[in-house]
Amino acid sequence: MSQTVIPRLAIKGLTKTFGGVRALDSADLTLLPGEVHGLLGTNGSGKSTLIKVLSGFHAPDEGTLEIDGRPVALPMPLGRSEAHGLAFVHQNLGLLPEATALENLIAGDHERLNSWRINWRAEAERARKLFAEHHLKLSPQQVVADLSPVQRAQLAIVRAADRVQEHRSHGVPGILVLDEPTPFLPQEDVRELFAMIRRLTARGVSIIFVSHDIDEVLEVTDRSTVLRDGKVIGTYETAATNRADLVEAIVGRAVAADRRVLALSPAAPIAEVRGLSGEILKDVALSVQPGEILGLTGLIGAGHDEVPMLIAGARAASAGQLSLNGRTYDLNQMAPADSIAAGIALIPADRQTAGIAPDLSLTENAVLPLLRGSLAINHRRNRRITADVMRKFSVKASSPDQPAAELSGGNQQKLVLGKWLQLEPRLVLLDEPTQGIDVGARQEIYDHLLALCAAGGAVICATSEFEQLEIIAHRVLVFDRGRIKAELKGADVTKAAIAKACYEVAEEHA
Numbered sequence: 001m002s003q004t005v006i007p008r009l010a011i012k013g014l015t016k017t018f019g020g021v022r023a024l025d026s027a028d029l030t031l032l033p034g035e036v037h038g039l040l041g042t043n044g045s046g047k048s049t050l051i052k053v054l055s056g057f058h059a060p061d062e063g064t065l066e067i068d069g070r071p072v073a074l075p076m077p078l079g080r081s082e083a084h085g086l087a088f089v090h091q092n093l094g095l096l097p098e099a100t101a102l103e104n105l106i107a108g109d110h111e112r113l114n115s116w117r118i119n120w121r122a123e124a125e126r127a128r129k130l131f132a133e134h135h136l137k138l139s140p141q142q143v144v145a146d147l148s149p150v151q152r153a154q155l156a157i158v159r160a161a162d163r164v165q166e167h168r169s170h171g172v173p174g175i176l177v178l179d180e181p182t183p184f185l186p187q188e189d190v191r192e193l194f195a196m197i198r199r200l201t202a203r204g205v206s207i208i209f210v211s212h213d214i215d216e217v218l219e220v221t222d223r224s225t226v227l228r229d230g231k232v233i234g235t236y237e238t239a240a241t242n243r244a245d246l247v248e249a250i251v252g253r254a255v256a257a258d259r260r261v262l263a264l265s266p267a268a269p270i271a272e273v274r275g276l277s278g279e280i281l282k283d284v285a286l287s288v289q290p291g292e293i294l295g296l297t298g299l300i301g302a303g304h305d306e307v308p309m310l311i312a313g314a315r316a317a318s319a320g321q322l323s324l325n326g327r328t329y330d331l332n333q334m335a336p337a338d339s340i341a342a343g344i345a346l347i348p349a350d351r352q353t354a355g356i357a358p359d360l361s362l363t364e365n366a367v368l369p370l371l372r373g374s375l376a377i378n379h380r381r382n383r384r385i386t387a388d389v390m391r392k393f394s395v396k397a398s399s400p401d402q403p404a405a406e407l408s409g410g411n412q413q414k415l416v417l418g419k420w421l422q423l424e425p426r427l428v429l430l431d432e433p434t435q436g437i438d439v440g441a442r443q444e445i446y447d448h449l450l451a452l453c454a455a456g457g458a459v460i461c462a463t464s465e466f467e468q469l470e471i472i473a474h475r476v477l478v479f480d481r482g483r484i485k486a487e488l489k490g491a492d493v494t495k496a497a498i499a500k501a502c503y504e505v506a507e508e509h510a
């Protein structure tokens, strides 16, 4: 790095405490012009806190910020960050699903909304040019709910980039903060998104990229800063580092990503599903035996992610039967309470709306599945249960009374897993279980699943993360348009083979 380069953004000595928790501890970060800078760290290491200081959501206790060599006063007043050329794309993208791409572009754009009248025709023309400039194949009139997931992510990024275009800030390109923009996106779509990111950086835009996906970080970033317990462990040039070194910096120890499946001898199934149909699924049959981890995967819209919801009765199937422990259940009648009573646990993908009760404390969340109609509160028992869940699942929080909403995203996910797995279910249904979970904690989750299988339980895991399946799955079913199109077993369960099966089935329809 040349000594004369003025960083786009320089954070020095940033400290932020919440009660007794030091979320950021004298953290420094320097973002260079036109670079993609990874922001990495375990769950609860302080990434979101740093970003929220930049957006003005949190006031730091200490620390300074410079943008283009000029000091910027902290706390950043809410809504001011845009004027400093900063724009944010959060994981939920912040788009209005029922509105058009054009309406989304304009919503929240104070410069436009403050003019006395919106000239929709001119705005549509401007949007068309903007989309073309960013290679985004989209009409301004398309409704967001009808867009593919990658188009939505691209629209959110283009909107953010547009807000901080050169002419709007100080005549310099903007700074984009992308907070885990790629979960659930299949590889091909991630590539498309990365191409967009590279076109932006070629124009001088600087990007902070928050991610738990080390392969993606190695592919798209120029440098990365690793946080642990709020402290900066180091800043690494991507070209001079590798996966193992980054993982070690993040977790503090080496983490192997080797296949870890348990030996399995032939046995009768523990659960059998027949004739399962849902919104996408059509007449699917599958079974899983005790001790087995069965992976379900496919591209977006393939239907694999419907399976856990339908088996657990979280959504009604249009048809289908489940046989479990010698009993048969009609899946179009199955209610969540029936499936819990049958020894099934569902860990849904959408933890914010389906996994945790955000306003309840960690303790209340942990004991919820154990209530079973009893209203008597046994505080001592509840404290013990919560302490167990927190210890076994490494849930990091300042106290068991902390509202679940205040936990970091990954810690919320660990809480959801802990609260259900403590019931020692016979069949665990998972949908994207490691979303937002750091590389170290992933291994701990695998340990829990393997222990459950060793005790005779079984796991059905729907995910678009092929690597996770390579590590833990005995068998993988690849879905396409609601049907099972391929099955991979044993040594054939590799990341490459799963990707090949997914894209081959998709190409058959192209």
Ligand SMILES: Nc1ncnc2c1ncn2[C@@H]1O[C@H](COP(=O)(O)OP(=O)(O)OP(=O)(O)O)[C@@H](O)[C@H]1O
Pocket: 018, 021, 022, 023, 041, 042, 043, 044, 045, 046, 047, 048, 049, 050, 396, 397, 398, 406, 407, 408, 409, 410, 411, 436
């Ligand atoms: N509003 C809050 N009140 C209390 N504690 C908080 C609050 N926000 C964050 N924390 C705590 O600060 C620490 C850092 O959390 P932060 O959300 O920054 O982590 P993160 O690195 O983004 O994690 P993840 O990868 O899980 O999203 C955690 O211990 C978290 O519980």
